[in-house]
Amino acid sequence: MARRVVVWLRNDLRLHDNEAFCAAAMQGAAELIVVYCLDPRHYQESPWGSHKRCGAHRSQLIAESLEALSLSLCKIGSKLYVAPGAPEEVLPGLLSPGSLLIYQAEDTHDEQQVEEAVTSALSPGVDVKYHFGQTLHHRDDLGFDLKAWLPLPFGKFYHETCGQVRPRCELRTPGKGDLPPPPADDDIAGVAVVSPQATTLLEAMGTEPVLSSGDFHWKGGEDAALQQLEAYCTRGGLGSYQRTRNQLHVNCSSRLSPWMAIGCLSPRTVFWRAERFEREHGKDRGFDHVQKFMFQLCWRDYFHFYCAHFGRLVFFPSGPARRQRPWKRDAELETRWKTGRTGVPLVDALMRELAATGFMANRGRYIAASYLVFYLNIDWRVGADWFESLLLDHDVCSNYGEWASMANVAVDLGEKYPLGLKGRGPTGGRKPGARGGGGDPWAKGVNIGDAIFDPFEQAQHYDRDESYVRRWLPELHGHPAGSIHTGGAVRGHIAPLATEPLQLGRRKLGVWQAKPQVAAGRWQLQQDKAASSPRQCDQEYRPQRRWQAKALRTPLPERLHGWTRAELQGHWQEGKCLVFDDSFEHEVWHEGTEARTVLLVNFWHPDVPREMREELIVASRSAQRSDTGKR
Numbered sequence: 001m002a003r004r005v006v007v008w009l010r011n012d013l014r015l016h017d018n019e020a021f022c023a024a025a026m027q028g029a030a031e032l033i034v035v036y037c038l039d040p041r042h043y044q045e046s047p048w049g050s051h052k053r054c055g056a057h058r059s060q061l062i063a064e065s066l067e068a069l070s071l072s073l074c075k076i077g078s079k080l081y082v083a084p085g086a087p088e089e090v091l092p093g094l095l096s097p098g099s100l101l102i103y104q105a106e107d108t109h110d111e112q113q114v115e116e117a118v119t120s121a122l123s124p125g126v127d128v129k130y131h132f133g134q135t136l137h138h139r140d141d142l143g144f145d146l147k148a149w150l151p152l153p154f155g156k157f158y159h160e161t162c163g164q165v166r167p168r169c170e171l172r173t174p175g176k177g178d179l180p181p182p183p184a185d186d187d188i189a190g191v192a193v194v195s196p197q198a199t200t201l202l203e204a205m206g207t208e209p210v211l212s213s214g215d216f217h218w219k220g221g222e223d224a225a226l227q228q229l230e231a232y233c234t235r236g237g238l239g240s241y242q243r244t245r246n247q248l249h250v251n252c253s254s255r256l257s258p259w260m261a262i263g264c265l266s267p268r269t270v271f272w273r274a275e276r277f278e279r280e281h282g283k284d285r286g287f288d289h290v291q292k293f294m295f296q297l298c299w300r301d302y303f304h305f306y307c308a309h310f311g312r313l314v315f316f317p318s319g320p321a322r323r324q325r326p327w328k329r330d331a332e333l334e335t336r337w338k339t340g341r342t343g344v345p346l347v348d349a350l351m352r353e354l355a356a357t358g359f360m361a362n363r364g365r366y367i368a369a370s371y372l373v374f375y376l377n378i379d380w381r382v383g384a385d386w387f388e389s390l391l392l393d394h395d396v397c398s399n400y401g402e403w404a405s406m407a408n409v410a411v412d413l414g415e416k417y418p419l420g421l422k423g424r425g426p427t428g429g430r431k432p433g434a435r436g437g438g439g440d441p442w443a444k445g446v447n448i449g450d451a452i453f454d455p456f457e458q459a460q461h462y463d464r465d466e467s468y469v470r471r472w473l474p475e476l477h478g479h480p481a482g483s484i485h486t487g488g489a490v491r492g493h494i495a496p497l498a499t500e501p502l503q504l505g506r507r508k509l510g511v512w513q514a515k516p517q518v519a520a521g522r523w524q525l526q527q528d529k530a531a532s533s534p535r536q537c538d539q540e541y542r543p544q545r546r547w548q549a550k551a552l553r554t555p556l557p558e559r560l561h562g563w564t565r566a567e568l569q570g571h572w573q574e575g576k577c578l579v580f581d582d583s584f585e586h587e588v589w590h591e592g593t594e595a596r597t598v599l600l601v602n603f604w605h606p607d608v609p610r611e612m613r614e615e616l617i618v619a620s621r622s623a624q625r626s627d628t629g630k631r
């Protein structure tokens with residue numbers, strides 16, 4: 001029996017269905033310290049810009065949730081201690097030999113590093129007990145070891161695993177007297193604590209309170225979360241989920257994610273309540289809204305398991321797929337995207353809603369992310385980091401998993417599943433031009449394996465009456481009805497940065513080109529696989545453009561192949577050599593059936609002055625060095 005138990009709270013700020021409290025209740029210990037660390041690393045500047053890793057909206061939600069949990073613990077005779085400091089500095093001092101540390105483990109690298117730092121700083125003789133409590137399906141029930149195996153893509157997991165494994169029942173909520181008491185004299189080994197009141201906590205986080213200008217307010221704490229769950233389980237809410245979930249206004253879905261992300265709400269509680277709703281109300285004229293809702297909870301699980309399986313790779317620019325894509329960094333473009341000034345009304349409205357409220361509906365996230373990645377060609381981690389800072393519901397696994405998936409670097413499953421984790425897309429691969437209930441996000445990229453959401457097409461589908469953009473872009477208020485989503489510049493609004501996707505994909509038939517080399521005089525051997533069927537030979541490289549406008553290239557192919565750019569076209573001939581400037585948008589095609597081996601010789605572009613060349617080499621080396629997976 002441990003003399004003292006310490007429950008280290010992280011993203012599990014609730015009493016209900018919380019394994020940590022159940023385990024603490026069973027120890028029969030003399031005292032219990034429930035502690036939450038205000039880790040300064042969460043509130044410091046992001047390495048990607050001058051914004052905080054945890055922005056004001058989420059900080060406020062956490063502060064309110066801690067205050068609410070403190071009151072709940074007080075009611076049952078326990079106490080919450082909030083200690084400013086890194087867990088590895090705070091916790092070891094609380095745990096003398098013979099005591100027990102209980103915590104919820106995480107699936108992502110930075111968080112696991114903290115766990116490791118904590119456990120390795122503990123004195124010998126301290127016991128440690130951890131559990132995984134963030135997912136609907138318990139990982140011990142999956143039937144496979146996540147370190148060694150993950151069903152890919154998601155469809156396989158959904159049908160084969162979620163179809164077989166029933167979520168566990170909820171754990172008992174501790175009541176009065178169930179938990180060991182806090183230390184009698186409040187002596188917690190000289191550890192400094194702050195009063196668990198939202199305003200004091202915000203101050204300790206170095207954050208000002210914010211007022212959301214949104215149409216829905218997230219109040220921290222499990223009571224508020226459970227109330228929202230109850231309020232959503234109605235015919236107009238969960239009972240019509242399938243019909244509303246893709247809309248853009250905040251009230252289109254459950255809005256439970258912020259509470260689930262910080263653990264004010266257990267996914268099992270959500271699942272069992274939704275199941276009861278279905279038992280009581282049945283299906284809606286054949287629509288299984290509840291099933292669709294559960295499907296999303298399974299996606300949430302899947303991103304956790306994806307991170308558990310792939311580890312650090314999920315933060316690499318080339319992702320677990322190890323797919324090199326020519327991302328760029330551009331301060332001007334990034335700022336305009338972040339501040340909602342891209343000139344594309346829907347993207348701008350979405351980004352402004354995010355900044356003002358800390359939330360954006362699921363469909364909006366796809367549109368905003370797709371624009372950054374495919375239209376502006378910016379490193380997907382810039383977007384993931386910005387979402388991390390602003391989202392109320394930030395969950396490392398869902399956020400980085402979704403972003404990597406959007407960038408199509410999450411996993412490479414070949415041609416059968418061109419969209420990686422998302423498989424073939426919702427309808428098993430759409431035919432060009434086909435339309436479906438979810439708009440037509442795949443039309444633009446399907447033959448290069450990207451899910452490109454055209455913001456103009458999406459706007460016509462999901463903001464036909466323009467009410468969403470008008471809500472967030474006051475400058476468009478006086479605009480005549482029906483004139484905003486026309487696909488080009490809108491009078492009174494900035495000119496769009498881009499209206500068509502840049503083709504990031506350098507892939508033909510599932511094969512991606514090697515990362516371009518930039519140094520002058522470097523020789524690079526590149527091999528593409530041959531087309532495996534004549535039908536595939538008809539496909540061409542999509543128009544492509546090199547991101548370094550400083551090299552001339554001469555490809556020396558083995559078989560006939562050609563290139564075109566706008567008004568020019570060239571064909572390679574046996575014994576001859578082609579030189580062209582591939583910084584212009586161009587297409588290359590290969591009509592042979594054998595592997596195409598290309599020897600690329602890079603020359604300095606004559607327009608790049610000699611004195612700039614050294615600078616460019618240094619910049620390109622440092623860009624390559626940043627390929628480290630740093631979050």
Ligand SMILES: Cc1cc2nc3c(=O)[nH]c(=O)nc-3n(C[C@H](O)[C@H](O)[C@H](O)COP(=O)(O)OP(=O)(O)OC[C@H]3O[C@@H](n4cnc5c(N)ncnc54)[C@H](O)[C@@H]3O)c2cc1C
Binds near residue numbers: 261366
């Ligand atoms: C680029 C991008 C980043 C995202 N980042 C996050 C994030 O940091 N945290 C987060 O919780 N979700 C994230 N999502 C998923 C999704 O957008 C939100 O979960 C959803 O919008 C939350 O609203 P809701 O609670 O009303 O969802 P509902 O539609 O009511 O769904 C119910 C629950 O299912 C889960 N869920 C729904 N859709 C998804 C999804 N696509 N992936 C994973 N879980 C899902 C959420 O927990 C949600 O609360 C992201 C999606 C994209 C495209």
